[in-house]
Amino acid sequence: MSSAACSLVVATRNKKKLGELLELLAPEGFALQTLDDFPQSIEVEETGETFAANAALKACEQARVLKRWVLAEDSGLAVDALGGAPGVYSARFSGEGATDAKNNALLLEKLAHVPLEKRGAHYVCHAVLSDPAGNIRAEAVGRCYGRILPVAAGSGGFGYDPLFEVIEYHRTFGELAPAVKRAISHRARSMRLMLEQLRVLRQAGAFA
Numbered sequence: 001m002s003s004a005a006c007s008l009v010v011a012t013r014n015k016k017k018l019g020e021l022l023e024l025l026a027p028e029g030f031a032l033q034t035l036d037d038f039p040q041s042i043e044v045e046e047t048g049e050t051f052a053a054n055a056a057l058k059a060c061e062q063a064r065v066l067k068r069w070v071l072a073e074d075s076g077l078a079v080d081a082l083g084g085a086p087g088v089y090s091a092r093f094s095g096e097g098a099t100d101a102k103n104n105a106l107l108l109e110k111l112a113h114v115p116l117e118k119r120g121a122h123y124v125c126h127a128v129l130s131d132p133a134g135n136i137r138a139e140a141v142g143r144c145y146g147r148i149l150p151v152a153a154g155s156g157g158f159g160y161d162p163l164f165e166v167i168e169y170h171r172t173f174g175e176l177a178p179a180v181k182r183a184i185s186h187r188a189r190s191m192r193l194m195l196e197q198l199r200v201l202r203q204a205g206a207f208a
Contacts, residue, residue, distance in 0.1 A: 006207050007031045008129075009038065011058045011072035016158050021071075023182060024191045030198065038066055046088070051075065051126035054088060056136060063130035069207065071194070075125035075187060077160050079107070079148060081114045090159065100159055104152065107163065111148055119148040121164065123186035127194045129201075137206070138197035142189030157181065 010021055010032050018034055025032060035041040044061045048054035051074040059072035076090030086093040086107070094102035111119060122145045129138040144166065152162035154174025162174030166184065173181055182188050201207065 006202060007033065007069070009033050009035070009062065009066055009068045009070045011035060011044075011062045011070050014158075017073075017187070020182065020185075020187055021191065024188060025195065025198075028195060028198070035062070038068075040065060046074070048074075049088065051088060051124055052128070052139070052141070055126045055128040055139075056130075059128040059130035060134040060136065063132055064134040067132045069132060070130045071127065072130070073125050073127040073187065073190065075123065075190075077107075077164070078122055078124060079111070080120040081118055082110060104160060104163055107148065107160065108150065111150075116147065116150070121146060121148050123164065125186040125190040127190045129194065129197070131206070137201060138194060140190045140193035140197065142186045142191070142193065144184060144186040144189065 006029055008030055010018055012018060013035050018032065022032055041062060042065050044058045046054040046057065048057055054074035055072050058074065059070045062072065063070040074088065076087055078084045078087055086103070090103070092098045094106045122143050124141065124143050126141045127139065128136055131137050146164050146166045148163050149165050149172060152174065153172045154162050156175065156178070157173045162172055165172045166176065169176060169180070173185070
């Protein structure tokens with residue numbers, strides 16, 4: 001099957017996210033494009049209260065507009081001591097004008113008096129694939145567990161990565177080599193499950 005027949009639009013403008021997805025899906029023969037490749041793409045308001053709801057909104061609404069297969073994901077950080085926050089608000093945790101630096105600073109502020117052994121957290125990634133008519137054809141969720149350090153370490157990754165320590169590696173996502181992160185991250189785990197479903201759909205001729 002040609003790469004054109006296996007073309008997917010990734011519902012993001014985040015180049016780092018696209019890079020991670022390319023490394024996972026391109027070797028399987030899927031050609032990826034982003035919203036920046038489509039002037040008619042829309043800005044979808046993420047009004048869902050869960051990662052699953054927001055991923056579905058982004059995938060299905062863009063698919064209906066673009067008339068293309070769209071792969072969307074919603075991901076974020078859930079901190080035990082904060083009752084699962086920032087959760088779906090991870091990207092905008094610090095309010096209007098939020099940046100990674102501001103979000104990280106607010107997280108550290110809220111955890112200032114929480115001891116390390118109670119700083120458990122996990123990243124979540126919920127992925128949804130929509131067909132061109134806006135119907136959900138596949139879903140997958142991945143998680144990666146760790147804890148939040150009191151001081152950032154490493155400059156790799158993005159978001160809360162320099163604060164998120166994967167305990168068994170004794171390193172943050174900001175310190176881990178890209179190859180290691182690709183193997184264990186929430187996004188990688190979600191996309192490996194999604195890839196299994198993409199293969200089934202391709203074999204069934206869904207992308208023809």
